Amino acid sequence: MDEMLEKEFYISTLITAELNGSLGPAEGEELQAWKEDAPEHLEFYNRLIAQEYFLQEFKNFNQIETDNIWQLTNSGLKGSLTRETELVSDKSIKIWPRLIGLAAAIAALGLCIYFFSGIRRDTSSQIEYAKTYPYVKPGNNGATITLGSGKIIKLSDLQNGVIIGNNRLAYTDGSAVADDVNSNLKDETLIATTTKGQTYKFTLPDGTKVWLNADSKISFAQQFTNKRREVSLEGEAYFEVAKDKVHPFVVAGKGQQIEVLGTHFNVNSYKDEPGIATTLLEGSVKVTAGGSLKIIKPGEQAINKSGTVEVRKVDVDNVVDWKNGDFYLNHIEFKIAMRKIARWYDMEIIYDETVPDNMESGGWISRDKPLSAVLKSIEASGLVKFKVEGRKIYVRQ
């Protein structure tokens, strides 16, 4: 093997498989051969898998925080960017060819917030940033399903998905949702609802997967007995539609319809966002609203403002970040970023008048951190300050 460390990476997968109970016979022999290859190998192996040692080391491993390293890396990156302008400027022009107006104004003013910007603060400010926020935990898995009969089922927060069959509701691990639910679901209209701070995944009878974001509602009309597979949506969801040329899949809501054959796309129709944004990752969709009809391609987003639909190219990571458990907030308006945060932590954002509308945010952070971690990262850029009281976040410059 002429690749550096290739053998070591391979041995580590064998040992892990053994711990999992998933080591096949051939691989088992390979591992045994390696152990017998040299006394050091066997010594190391025995030491590693000894229960108490392994658990202690696992604990050490799991507790490692890498936020500080990211800050250092990012500030090193920004430092070198002044020389290597190709990393930022060319890319932005290529990916965002049609941005005019607001976005250009943002770029021109150069008002940016970069998370983990690593701008080194002097020690006096450090003390300020070290103040503790009240503990606000991040959102988690949760949702309720309302049956046609009006019965409401609260879904387990220890699970993260439900499979909806024609006559059974089950969690993705196979266990039943509730014992007395399994009547003939084919004739029912099911409504799945999430509150702020909740998210859940659903698999529909045709195999279509739907991820529902916080503060959203989706209803599956008539359980696909009709010619079309139709759902209606309020809020935000990401879809991976199972291919079925005979039955187009339609997402309806707020005066627009999206028709697809089989594809991956995100719909954002929150009431507090300026328009309905339909973003396509794969496949093809047709958006119909008012009198307009637009067909969009992967990487494009259709924005519907009161019946007028415009299409533009976007960075899809900004759109489907939530489905992957992250806030990906690069090059988007600061207030849009804050709205995403508000929905996940179930907080209200109150802006002081000193906070301008045209600030841009940058960076990413995982959605499973407590609110204080997220706010501290943003504050480290030095452009805004936060105060948290109860369920309100106050923002000022």
Next chain:
Amino acid sequence: MKKAKGDELNWMQEFYEGNEKALAHFFKLHSKSLAYFTSRMLANKAEADDIVSKCFLKLWQKHKDFKTAQNIKAFLYISCRNACLDYLASLKVRTAAQENYIMYLQQGEETILFDVIQTEVLDMVNKEIEELPDKMKVIFKMLYMDGKSTSEIAAELGLSIQTVRNQKTKAVTIIKNSLLKKGVSNALQLAFLFFINK
């Protein structure tokens, strides 16, 4: 959410083209392992963090040089190891432990191999834990990672002590069942339960 081969090709392409997102992706993937790997060699966390970040920057400078994700991973481990060696060698006053460690490292390439294997195994197991449903993960971590006492957890989550105790019992059962379903070996299950019951 298993990643397909196609995903790796996409990331390598983005990385080659100098797209910052790709750096963030590999950072997310490897920073914890490297931090663990480096901190085992150095007593000094600040220095270890600094070395890891510098290695990612070095990686980024050479962003056109890598064909596979494994190449990237290997580069990171080797850079960190070399940087640790340089740092230890530069210290004016060294502890006995550090002297031993330098000798160990200087014996050649082979000596980092065991550390790499250990780090990788822990990383893979850790990633599996991270895939558990959120609530279970939180309870799991608070109970045996944070070493929080029942009363601390109760205070932090605004629950009664009895509630936390009930949750703990429930968590043990659920984790036992869930780990069974995920095919985690009995040995590992018992190990985690051992930790929870401490």
